[in-house]
Amino acid sequence: AVYLNIYDISPINNYLYWFGLGIFHSAVEVHGMEFGYGAHEYATSGVFQVEPKSCPGFIFRRSVCMGTTNMSRAEVRAFLEDLAEDYHGDTYHLIVKNCNHFTADVCKRLTGKPTPGWVNRLARLGSVCNCVLPENIKVSAVRDETAHLEFSGKFA
Template identity: 65%
Template structure:
């Protein structure tokens, strides 16, 4: 589901968005791709043209990523830039600039979160790097570098290359989502049992999510378009 690419006026007026009358505001911000190593083995394999990477998109001073869990709700989370727990920061790649108010971006990411549920995470076709590539395209019209997600394209080889310590399929609990619904009931308990029984699907969910027990990680609560 595509989203309209926001108008970027920085190339026309130096990043200054001119409003009505004399009101002038500047919401220009850089879009950065922050790349992490999932294993120290990257130090050796990266010279061969591939590695095992996690990536997040940094916008307006926060970083956004996508991880697996077993519930049909948002798997999009935010952290302080370059500090995603459980991963080793490698580098940042500038992707361009956008001119978008923080409030507008927040609405944008909350809508996108509805498309990236934790239980839909698939290593080969819908992983954290697919998420950042999608966000980068929607915001800037640019893709992330191909080397970041090259391993996913190798398909079946990924399972063999990942060390056992990384073969964590899901985050077992999302405390912040065990809140009551509008009618006062909890709606996620039944999904836990069904997700655990579907071992075949979870074979694809090889890249771990950051720990939800960390106070530095917050999952984005989705809103519908």
């Protein structure tokens, strides 16, 4: 089974969630491993692995079963190592290339199904209205909490 694990980034989600909005971090759980994507300053992968449902710096909200994959554990790891080349920490962007874009890509490739629209709705709204975000809003919690988890060629 492939699960989309969804975390709250902000306590404001307690209110926004009921309106189909929120500021979420997401990661993909498959074969007992959870993979996410976060920002850091280096031109190396921002893909990281953590214990399922325990991503540092975020509050776990819920899991959504996305379906199943026919890939073995080794095939999933190889697939993610290849995909990690497209998700460098220094290319993370809150609106156009965030953790939810990464999980949407992974889920689509593993199961053929899209992630729920509400998970990344605020980023889509931001891209539609061409909002210009200040540099200091780049979700420092993601950068700070996952810097020690950054991908270095092989997953732990």
